[in-house]
Amino acid sequence: MDIYINKIHYPINNLGAGxxxxxxxxxxxxxxxxxxxxDTWEAGEEYRLDYEEFIRALLSFENLDSADGVTITGGEPFAQPRALLELAGFLRKRIKGDILVYSGYAYDELKKKYPDILKSIDVLISEPFIESAGDRLLWRGSDNQKIRLLSKKASAVYGRGIDRAEWKGRRMQFSIVGDSLYMIGIPGRGDMEKLYEVMKKRGIDFEHA
Ligand code: SF4
Structure with a gap:
């Protein structure tokens, strides 16, 4: 089986607990x-990995055991349902923390099509990004998106009120891999335009996807 992966990164601290x-x-x-x-839209050949090779790469992360959890995002994880199910099953057995998955599909659709995947993860953040919706809610790009706690572990870690929790100081992370700069996190409405403007004023002009 193949899996299409954009990147793996540790640590992240703005897409889930801890x-x-x-x-x-x-x-x-x-x-x-x-x-x-x-940049995560096209599943080009350059992103294709043999699943076993990907798992080996994952196991090489020293912090897999000490991480508070794993966040799977994209791109659209449910566009690769077989690989996602395998990966969730692997992580369930391998890590102590929670498994949180983002999806742009509606929860009702996921429940109907992929009940086995939903049983294998702890937290789901679902629904498409809607630019005209608000952007106050924690770990989400638009306020129509929902956090669903799918396991006892998730309820213990996140607590029942998490779906209505708001950002208290939105944080972005940046990481440089090779000659590419990656942004990790969810910017507020208009933040990217402000960032490009500030960089341009300082003479930094970069291509972005
Ligand atoms: S925001 Fe929408 S288009 Fe962008 S990666 Fe998520 S689901 Fe896909």
Missing amino acids: TRLGIWFQGCPIRCSGCVNR
Whole structure:
């Protein structure tokens, strides 16, 4: 089996509880207007990995055992349902922390099509990004998106009120891999434009997806 992966990164601290390992799936057929992850849309050959090779790469992360959890995002993880199910099953057995998955699909659709995947993860953040919706809610790009706690572990870690929790100081992380700069986190409405403007004023002009 193949899996299309954009990147793996540790630590991340703005896409779920605590300090986490992040896995970005490559490929998204949803194409929300205003998406800031456009570089994850096309599942090109350069992102294709043999699944076993990917698991070996994952196991090489020293912090897999000490991470508070794993966040799987993208791209659209459910666009690769077989790989996602395998990965969730692997992580369930391997890590102590929670497994949180982002999806741009509606929860009702996921429940109908992929009940086995939902049983294998702890937290789901679902629904498409809607640019015209508010942007106050924690760990979400638009306020129509929902956090669902799917396991006892999730309820213990996140608590029942988490779906209505708001950002208290939104944080972005940046990481440099090779000659690429990656942004990790969820910018507020207009933040990217402000960032490009500030960089341009300082003479830094960069290409962005
Ligand atoms: S589902 Fe996520 S990655 Fe896909 S287009 Fe929407 S915001 Fe972008």
